[in-house]
Amino acid sequence: MTQSDSNAYDVVVIGAGPVGENVADRTRAAGLSTAIVESELVGGECSYWACMPSKALLRPVLAQADARRLPGLADSVRGPLDTAAVLARRDGFTSHWKDDGQVQWVEGIGADLHRGHGRLAGPRTVEVTAPDGTRRTLTARHAVAVCTGSAAALPDLPGLADVRPWTSREATSAESAPGRLIVVGGGVVAVEMATAWQALGSQVTLLVRGDAGLLARMEPFAGDMVAQALTEAGVDLRTGTSVRSVTREDGIVVAVTDTGDRIEADEILFATGRVPRTRDVGLDTVGLEPGSWLSVDDSLRVDGHDWLYAVGDANHRALLTHQGKYQARIAGAAIAARASGVPDLDAGPWGAHAATADHGAVPQVVFTDPEVASAGLTLAEAERAGHRVRAVDIDLGTVAGASVYAEGYTGRARMVVDLEDEIVRGVTFVGPGVGEMIHSATIAVVGQVPISRLWHAVPPYPTISEVWLRLLEAYRDN
Template sequence: MSDSSRTYDVIVLGAGPAGENLADRTRAAGLTSVIVENELLGGECSFWACEPSKALLRPVVARADALRVPGFRRTAEGPLDIPTVFAHRDKIAVNWTDDDQVDWLKSVSVDLVRGHGRLDGPRQVVVETREGDSVRLTARQVVGVATGTVTAFPDVPGLDSVRPWTNREATAASEVPDRLAIVGGGVVAVEMATVWQALGSQVTLLVRGNEVLNRMEPFAGKMVAASLEEAGVDVRFEVTVTEVARRDGPDSPVHITLSTGDSVTADEILIATGRAPHTADIGLETVGLTPGGWLEVDDTYRVKGIEDGWMYAVGDVNHRALMTHQGKYQARIAGAIIGARAQDEPLDTEKWGAHSSTADHTAVPQVVFTDPDVTCVGLTTARAEATGRQVDVVDFDLAHLAGSVQYAEGYRGKARMLLDPERGTVLGVTFVGPGVQELLYSATVAVTTEATVEQLWHAVPAFPTISEVWLRLLEAYRDRAE
């Protein structure tokens, strides 16, 4: 066992997208940075979540789109080439190697220490390396925590003994189970139900509430659930799992007992009931924080409760928005803030300032890559009601667009725009339908900039594209006002 010690301006725990961006931006601000990672650089998103899941989803959704295109249906009616789908997924995940990420880190002059890093008092991190060495790191300025999240397992008797799938197994598996039970009704649950049903599993989706995607507009969940059922998924609402067991040995089927008294038998069970902060074993107790908890931050991403403000947290671990793109946004802002504070420069935290976290509060975009796609940004009607916000709600049936008719025969979709009734500004947008993911950035710009109806009237969408929905929403609002 050998010991070594090193000092940097900034230490970053976690090399997922948020951690990588934080290290990069602080280095760009002229500070020395080191990143600590115990697994693969690129984190959950690159290897077990966003990228491999979308690689699996793309052929599924493309085939669904093709089946709606006249003249192409016969070609698309055959089964998916499963080995090729898996091979493409493996390629996207770089066969679970991170050499390219290591090369990138070197190119931006950020050091790397591989191993498990734990805080050991203020500005101190001790890393137990894979070789069994101990490296002590000291931060002159900041320790940034970007350790992300892990699967939150429900308290179900027998769950530990059945080797449940998490998002990792669901996105990395290379064999199709005959029967797959999925517990949950959120994004991971519906996306993985879409994938594995199309690949040949008989999927049973077990949802605790009465809808899927319950944080989005209700029509979004209804349309996705209906599509899953049409594809053959057995969707069961208002059920919980009370017990699970592989009764006939470790490789036997999983017997799942439900709160309704019914039971389900599956070859694998995927737990997709939520995420928990990956902070249980990073030494939070050594700096006065509770292990295993979310890290609450202020609007400059400083962790609350830390004397002298030397700890920052970006990405999922701060529980503001559990999405890769938002974690990267936070890291870019936090990196600029850390650099400015290190140089004793004033912060520009005005709405459009370099150190403002505006988008965290008003315009968090999200895509669900199902069939149909779901995209949303800003307020939903339920959120507006819960906060007492008055909104004008404008709906439009996407099937009435010339662009959607061109896109697919029998197109089904819906758009909703929420407006401030006094200012006429866009507060939230939801689109559901094939291909609507490409509308999300325009919606995000509209919400972020608080675009008005009068301004949007002069942003002309091309004909015949699905983006013409913006014009139709504005017309519907105008006609109702008249």
């Protein structure tokens, strides 16, 4: 049965993950009537199948690793983790995959929630098909924002669907630890899930295609240090290895590699990239290619469409929740300004309506042991961008605060300095606990703080943050 019903709003947001919620929050704060459409759980991928459950799985792993490095505490934590307790805590982080609290938040900001699949049906028009099959047409006076995120990419292997492979969703929501787990991939999801499930009792085999190693988009030493730690933890790491075929035989996964190896496991996780969730959002009705990443300007407006915005993963700028939320704040402000008739948006570099930080100032943390945290450009990225730069490297273990943090602390820091402007273009930290340090680097990069000024930002002693002093000294003295 199909029911026709029309509703007019200032703004319609497709997707109620953190990005869509933040767009709606900003447009509502500006006094614009806003509808938000969601086909699954309000709160999106991050809340239920990505950031929150994955970090809930990893936090006990990293806490135990830190404790094992401290004399006086190490002997108390030699045993295995309580996997059932870790999974139960993870379930609490996801609200047991119920979105009541998130729905209350949407209602609290005064936005209207429409449950169902949202699809463009022409300019400024969104058709919502509810779970019961009824349809409702929403119209937007000012803007439609596509905030539908991304999904796991699966390789084109015959019969893969019959194998029922894990993606990041299954890896973060599994009810028990598989005895043996194959992880295919070398990026963030692959190394984090290998870290988590190895510590929670699985025997993990990590297969990485090509010779670039782990975390290929970060500084090379980051992937090398994570690889060494995973191997020492018991992960069977094989680089230069691709999966040629995969089957499930009597419940057992059998993967055959391009080298002819046959690997058996209880589950197989493919962490081999992401694809945009734009295949069925009606892009064809407005002259765009279904299933494509959407190209946007710095106000997050889709090229060639003065009413359409793509925010978060859908625009492929930075597939990170925090960066998507940053974009959402920019997009919400831009939509509100245009709706109020502001003639000239503050869209220049670092303006209120420009996502400038998407260009060379993106922060990221990989929650492995050791942690990897970066902000801005790697040395290779800075050189490719045409900057005349120099890398400064420091052994983090030589910093007094590191020895306080853990016995035998192993880590490394790199600062990439622009020699023309004498500002920091990028920073990478590898070591236990460095995730909580990266915001200082982000401020230095985003603020384009001169090296001469950073000398006066005194790091407290004895903390790991004192690495900033060591980096600056190394830059001055060499």
